[in-house]
Amino acid sequence: MPRRPAGHTRGRAAVLASLTVTALVAAGHPSGAAPAPSPTDADSMNQAFDRAAAEYDVPRDLLAAVGYGETHLNGHAGRPSQDNGYGVMHLVSNPVNHSLEKASTLTGESTADLRKDTGTNILGGAAVLRDHADALGLDKAERADIDAWYPAVARYSGAEGAISALYADTVYTFLAEGLRATVAGGERVSVTSRPVSPEKGPLAKAEVTTQSPDYPPALWVAANSANFATGRTATVDKVVIHVTQGSYAGTISWFQNATSKVSSHYVVRSSDGQVTQMVRDKDTAYHAKTANASSLGIEHEGFIDDPSWFTDTMYRSSAALTKYLCDRYGIAKDRSHIIGHSEAPGNDHTDPGANWNWTYYMQLVGGSAGGADGLSFTSYTAQKKGSTGSQVKALQTLLNQQGYEAGTADGVFGSATESAVRAFQTARGLGADGMVGPKTWTALLSAGTTPTLTSGASGDAVKRLQRALTAALGRTVAADGAFGTNTDKAVRDYQSARSLEADGSVGPDTWAALQSGL
Secondary structure (H helix, E strand, C coil): CCCCCCCCCCCHHHHHHCCCCCCCCCCCCCCCCCCCCCCCCCCCHHHHHHHHHHHHCCCHHHHHHHHHHHHCCCCHHHCCCCCCEECCCCEECECCECHHHHHHHHHCCCHHHHHHCHHHHHHHHHHHHHHHHHHCCCCHHHHCCHHHHHHHHHHHCCCCHHHHHHHHHHHHHHHHHCEEEECHHHCEEEECCCCCCCCCHHHHHCCCCCECCCCCCCEECCCCHHHEECCCCCCCCEEEEEECCECHHHHHHHHCCCCCCCCCCEEECCCCCCEEECCCCCCEECCCHHHHHHEEEEEECECCCCHHHCCHHHHHHHHHHHHHHHHHHCCCCCCCCEEEHHHCCCCCCCCCCCCCCHHHHHHHHCCCCCCCCCCCCCCCCCECCCCECHHHHHHHHHHHHCCCCCCCCCCECCHHHHHHHHHHHHHCCCCCCCCECHHHHHHHHHCCCCCCECCCCECHHHHHHHHHHHHHHCCCCCCCCECCHHHHHHHHHHHHHCCCCCCCCECHHHHHHHHCCC
């Protein structure tokens, strides 16, 4: 979490208190919605999502995916995020986003209950989403189509343009890939994966495409000029590790907000390790108080009390960035120079907290390979009930990630795994025999988002493509995440064999074929 520059005496709470919050919507529920009994924390979260979805005619899985993208369904006991958002649905009260107050007006619930009571908070999130849908003119039939909600989800972010699209894209990624979260009390909340084709409208062209001027793999979105100082007054000799206490898109939006008076040089996404640079290395971001002038700040999406945000992909991506910065600026790769926000002089913050794995992170920064991803193999062999081993564990991991309950990923193909396989096969139109052969492997490995990929692309989507091609073609396509000559040939071979246009470009038709197990 960032800190404003040394000497800045007005806290964020004081800024918020000095502003008059105005009602943004008319009182009452959206048209056609009747008041419901106020939910309580005693209810299960699944019940709360079901009730709120029915009350405001919002798709239940969409509502859960928004909440997961915001908080991993953790209300953090009513404590605010860095941009003053509360609860599972991250209802916000700050100078540019008043979704908390809007939820109160729409539901009739107090802001205190919306902040602290999980069921009420979820109801408020559904009300705000429905209000955005009404403002966009979505009728009942359109509200039944999950793809039609994309612009409403973008508005829920409180951001604009490319950042709101980035937020909505994340939500639809969760819908495409599925998710399973264990929440307070051990309850499981799942969203089953499905093909999605969101109707983006004017946001279709609102993408962040500018590359970082300092770190080539990163995107570039400039922080507001009020939130950093041009130039340096000290030599850069350290990297400071932060945790955002909020979402990736929300953090980027907050650093663009002139009232925040905070920023960092880089922000790293949890799900896929995407990096966005917001302040040039040569300039002074406001992230670590007295250490600002001599450090580079890296924010990591998530909350310090929830280790589920600290994915292996995030660790690897961040470590690659830190290694690059250390090499470029001659920073020693040790814990005296790669520090947490809590270790920066004069700071009172606790991030990255006890859940951050410093030992693993420093191994990665030092160049340690750190082990395989557990999903990539030179070939994928048939699996059925009674099978055991690493490929069964990979199968279970993929099924669980997509919302199919395969049980613990223990490498033993039992009844739960068989049931999950059958459910997945049914959803994909495959023969539901519970056995995992080339078609099921191909559909399972390719499940998720469907970005257009061409030669020169890189990242996790390319790695997912390479794994699926390995299963579909029956030959090894190295899952290195780089779309090079060998991957191009494999794509063309696959396209030719499936009577697709063999142009080497992986677009909707090629993804559709892979995800159908062809």
